[in-house]
Amino acid sequence: MSDRALNPARARLIVAWATVAIFLGVLALLATRVAGGQDPALRARAAAAPLPPRRVLVRRILEKRVIVHLPPSAPAQPTQASQQVSAPGGYPSSLPVTRTS
Amino acid sequence: MSPLHDITFHSMGSDIRLIIENPLLPGLDSPEVAAQQERSYIEDFAARLSRFRPDSELCALNADPAREAPASLLLRTAVAAGVWAAERSCGLVDPTLLGEIEAVGYESSQDGHEPASLHEALTSAPPASPARPRTSARWREIEIDHERGTVRRPPGLRIDTGGTGKGLAADAVAHRLRGYTRFVVDCGGDIAVGGIGHALDPIAVEVEHPLTGECVHVLRLAAGGVATSGLNVRIWRARDGSFAHHLLDPSSGEPVWSGLIGATALAPSALEAETLSKMALLTGPAGARRALARHGGVVVHNDGDVELIGPVGPGGARAQHLLGSAA
Numbered sequence: 001m002s003d004r005a006l007n008p009a010r011a012r013l014i015v016a017w018a019t020v021a022i023f024l025g026v027l028a029l030l031a032t033r034v035a036g037g038q039d040p041a042l043r044a045r046a047a048a049a050p051l052p053p054r055r056v057l058v059r060r061i062l063e064k065r066v067i068v069h070l071p072p073s074a075p076a077q078p079t080q081a082s083q084q085v086s087a088p089g090g091y092p093s094s095l096p097v098t099r100t101s
Numbered sequence: 102m103s104p105l106h107d108i109t110f111h112s113m114g115s116d117i118r119l120i121i122e123n124p125l126l127p128g129l130d131s132p133e134v135a136a137q138q139e140r141s142y143i144e145d146f147a148a149r150l151s152r153f154r155p156d157s158e159l160c161a162l163n164a165d166p167a168r169e170a171p172a173s174l175l176l177r178t179a180v181a182a183g184v185w186a187a188e189r190s191c192g193l194v195d196p197t198l199l200g201e202i203e204a205v206g207y208e209s210s211q212d213g214h215e216p217a218s219l220h221e222a223l224t225s226a227p228p229a230s231p232a233r234p235r236t237s238a239r240w241r242e243i244e245i246d247h248e249r250g251t252v253r254r255p256p257g258l259r260i261d262t263g264g265t266g267k268g269l270a271a272d273a274v275a276h277r278l279r280g281y282t283r284f285v286v287d288c289g290g291d292i293a294v295g296g297i298g299h300a301l302d303p304i305a306v307e308v309e310h311p312l313t314g315e316c317v318h319v320l321r322l323a324a325g326g327v328a329t330s331g332l333n334v335r336i337w338r339a340r341d342g343s344f345a346h347h348l349l350d351p352s353s354g355e356p357v358w359s360g361l362i363g364a365t366a367l368a369p370s371a372l373e374a375e376t377l378s379k380m381a382l383l384t385g386p387a388g389a390r391r392a393l394a395r396h397g398g399v400v401v402h403n404d405g406d407v408e409l410i411g412p413v414g415p416g417g418a419r420a421q422h423l424l425g426s427a428a
Contacts, residue, residue: 092105092107095305096287096304096306097306097307097308097309098290098292098329098365099290099308099309099311099329099331100311100330101288
């Protein structure tokens with residue numbers, strides 16, 4: 001009986017074919033399961049409890065302030081004397097003023 | 102343009118101004134005659150309701166030891182207005198603080214007295230704090246009986262109608278002038294406006310700054326009232342050298358320092374405007390924004406800054422029953 005050495009080129013070819021065959025076998029298995037609705041990733045997501053819908057509150061707060069800065073000046077003197085005026089026009093000579101009294 | 106009559110005189114411790122245009126209805130007196138009649142009405146109003154005149158009806162009521170005391174229609178109306186203001190302000194504008202206001206030094210009329218410096222008062226004022234109503238709310242114990250012509254209150258409970266007097270007077274005169282095309286009743290800054298002329302062409306009313314005397318805003322009123330409360334006129338030095346003024350915190354009986362020195366309010370009547378302006382000043386900036394939100398107003402902070410609130414501000418909604426086009 002004589003030892004017959006394996007041709008290295010032949011050995012590499014066998015390994016390559018074996019690798020391709022295993023790959024195709026696994027691919028066929030997975031394709032079959034996915035086609036049958038047994039995708040493990042989809043099954044895990046479906047098994048999880050459904051999330052409640054998120055509530056988004058939108059509140060609009062509007063605050064309008066007008067700040068008027070006034071330069072200091074001398075206080076106005078209140079009217080002291082009684083007076084009366086009859087005017088031909090439709091408006092008084094001076095505007096009414098609301099003030100502290 | 103039709104002629105108008107414009108008269109100014111002194112009464113109720115303030116300058117009173119009446120502006121009356123031609124009558125709308127036939128048979129009414131001329132504006133000149135009407136102005137003189139309304140002047141007499143206001144002077145009579147002031148004399149009968151003054152707490153500084155011992156012969157006034159108000160002093161007679163407060164001196165009466167009986168639980169039920171006779172009161173004229175005018176006095177009953179003035180007391181009812183005080184109770185109404187207390188109800189409207191949840192007890193902040195309280196007509197039963199006469200003892201407290203006398204205790205802080207306002208025992209006699211300050212008409213003609215030079216007020217103390219508000220600037221100085223603010224530098225020594227305590228930290229700002231809003232007023233609160235008095236828990237006892239004794240104003241609820243006042244009863245007005247128009248059928249019997251009396252006022253009932255616990256013996257010893259004295260009433261001060263001064264907090265609502267000018268607003269009530271302005272409204273009363275406005276009611277009497279309702280047949281004229283347009284009129285302005287200005288009782289020391291508490292103003293009632295009316296007439297078809299103003300409804301069509303609102304009148305401008307200036308708001309005076311309590312520190313500088315300058316006009317800080319112009320309101321245009323078609324009808325209703327506007328009033329201002331402030332610390333700059335009825336302010337004095339107490340016996341201990343501290344500063345005091347006439348707007349009291351009902352819960353403490355002491356002058357309030359709320360962070361505001363002036364408040365102007367618009368309302369459907371001068372009485373309500375006067376009530377709201379006092380309410381705003383007593384409760385400080387945050388309370389004022391709530392009190393003046395509906396009809397609008399102007400407040401002046403301790404540092405002199407001016408804040409417009411509600412419908413009077415630029416871009417704000419218009420309260421058409423009160424305001425014409427904004428200035």
